[in-house]
Amino acid sequence: MRRKPYTKVDKTNQIRAEHVRGMGDVVFKGFQCLNSECKEFIFIRKNEISSDFEIVCPSCEIVMLSGDETQFYEYELKDRRDNSIIEEGTFTILHDDYIEESQEYKYCIICNTIKPLDLFDRHSARKSGRQGECRLCKAVYNAIKNKTRLTGQHREAAQKRRMYLNLSGSQKIKSEDIYKRFGYRCFKCGKDLRGVDAKERPLDHTLPAVFFWPLTTENATLLCREHNREKSDKWSSAYYSDNELKNLAVLTGVQYEILAGQPRYNPVAIERLKISEQVDQLLRKYAAYMSEIIKLRNRILEYEDFDFFEHSATISSAWIRQADQEYQRVIHQENAPNTAQDTDET
Numbered sequence: 168m169r170r171k172p173y174t175k176v177d178k179t180n181q182i183r184a185e186h187v188r189g190m191g192d193v194v195f196k197g198f199q200c201l202n203s204e205c206k207e208f209i210f211i212r213k214n215e216i217s218s219d220f221e222i223v224c225p226s227c228e229i230v231m232l233s234g235d236e237t238q239f240y241e242y243e244l245k246d247r248r249d250n251s252i253i254e255e256g257t258f259t260i261l262h263d264d265y266i267e268e269s270q271e272y273k274y275c276i277i278c279n280t281i282k283p284l285d286l287f288d289r290h291s292a293r294k295s296g297r298q299g300e301c302r303l304c305k306a307v308y309n310a311i312k313n314k315t316r317l318t319g320q321h322r323e324a325a326q327k328r329r330m331y332l333n334l335s336g337s338q339k340i341k342s343e344d345i346y347k348r349f350g351y352r353c354f355k356c357g358k359d360l361r362g363v364d365a366k367e368r369p370l371d372h373t374l375p376a377v378f379f380w381p382l383t384t385e386n387a388t389l390l391c392r393e394h395n396r397e398k399s400d401k402w403s404s405a406y407y408s409d410n411e412l413k414n415l416a417v418l419t420g421v422q423y424e425i426l427a428g429q430p431r432y433n434p435v436a437i438e439r440l441k442i443s444e445q446v447d448q449l450l451r452k453y454a455a456y457m458s459e460i461i462k463l464r465n466r467i468l469e470y471e472d473f474d475f476f477e478h479s480a481t482i483s484s485a486w487i488r489q490a491d492q493e494y495q496r497v498i499h500q501e502n503a504p505n506t507a508q509d510t511d512e513t
Contacts, residue, residue, distance in 0.1 A: 176311055184279040191276045192294040194284065198269035200224040201237045201260070210281065216266060231262045273297065277304035289405055306397055330453050330463075331376040334436050340384045345370055348418060353391035355398075355411075360391060369395040373403060373419045373426070379436030386419045402430040432471055440467075440475035447481050457486065465494040 196216060200207040207226035216222075222231040231237075236259040244254040271284040276299040287297035288305065298305065346368070351361045353368075360368040370387040374380030377400045390398065398406045403426040407415060416423040425431070439445050453460055468474050476487055 176308070182279065183276075187274045187276060187279045190274040191299040193273060194295050195272045195281065196266060196269045197272045197281075198266065200227060200229060201231055201262070201265065202227045202229040203239075205229065210272065213271065220262075220266065222266070231266070233263055236261045237265075275299070275301040275304055277301070277308075288401070302397065327456065327459050328376070330449075330456070330459070331379065333452075334439075334449070335372075335376050335379045335381045335433065336436065338381060338383060340370065340382060340387060342370065344384050345387045345389055349389035352389070353394055354388050354415065354418070355390055355394040355407075358391045360389065367392050371395050371398060373415065373421055374433070375400045375402060375430075378402075378430055379433040381433070386421055388415065388419060404428060430470065432467060437467070437471060437473060440473075441478050443478050443480050446475050446479045450479060450482055461486070461490045461493055464490055465497065468494060469498070 194213045195210045196213050197208060197210050200209060202224065205224060205227040207224050209222065209224060211222060218233060220231075220233045223229070224231070238257045238259045240258045242256055242258055243252050244256075245252055272281050273284055273287065273295055274281050275287070278301065280301075282301050284295075284297060286301050286303075287295075287299075288302060289296060290298045293299070300308070342365075346360070351368075352359055369390060369392060370382065371390045372380060372382050373386050373388045376382070380386075403412060403415065407426075409427065412426045413423055415421070416426055440449075450460065464474065464476055476482055476490065
């Protein structure tokens with residue numbers, strides 16, 4: 168059950184460009200015209216590119232056809248020993264390959280700009296699979312929202328965070344070792360963090376605590392305050408580029424396949440939730456936040472097909488029934504056709 172928000176942000180005089188209306192879930196392919204003399208960058212709706220596409224550049228009117236190719240130079244492959252020609256040919260780019268590997272974009276419904284799709288957080292209920300607002304706009308919105316949080320909300324958020332940290336089994340860490348490993352620089356932007364206050368160089372859970380992964384001296388990531396807030400509880404693959412993920416694997420000892428994959432719960436923590444005493448202790452300790460425990464149970468059930476309520480010796484059937492109803496409601500929403508457009512609440 169979702170907690171009723173204490174506050175809301177009333178927007179006035181919001182700018183909404185006409186060409187962006189209704190575009191919050193429209194995904195585009197973006198690519199440079201293949202005519203080397205043309206500077207046009209072309210955007211085409213992804214769902215309008217068929218297997219036998221014919222794309223005309225609006226500037227130079229060159230036609231890019233499925234099954235066709237563009238030649239960039241002729242070559243001779245020679246043997247260095249006697250300069251004999253082994254092979255002659257042309258260097259060409261297949262139009263199908265060029266369009267296929269082009270990046271995907273969509274409009275942000277707040278700043279009205281078109282941006283790469285990976286600058287939007289994932290949202291499985293939307294047609295595009297991404298949030299309507301970009302990460303930058305979402306971060307600014309959340310900064311406004313967080314300033315209005317009441318004491319009760321802060322306490323609830325702190326208890327929720329503590330619950331995840333307890334389940335992850337986080338341990339005492341040697342901060343200085345981590346600073347040295349990252350050269351005292353933010354991993355994301357390279358900002359020099361020498362001599363700054365500790366709160367300005369937070370240590371990030373490389374694998375989020377919400378998925379029960381512990382923060383250790385070996386696996387922590389050094390980020391500046393801004394990028395730590397921006398990453399928040401995101402899985403690494405939803406925040407970092409592929410090259411960054413490879414570097415992060417080297418620095419943290421976390422396998423690249425895990426960093427670059429889909430979110431997954433820490434299997435060690437899941438095993439602990441199969442112990443009846445552990446589950447009942449969790450329920451008693453955080454009984455005042457049962458709605459959060461229910462959401463946690465349902466997320467684990469969705470991701471891992473595992474129900475830790477089944478391992479409790481004390482939980483009331485009323486809580487199980489409520490959790491089941493909430494789970495079915497969420498699953499139904501995720502599977503239902505998306506009819507909402509341009510919603511910008513985070």
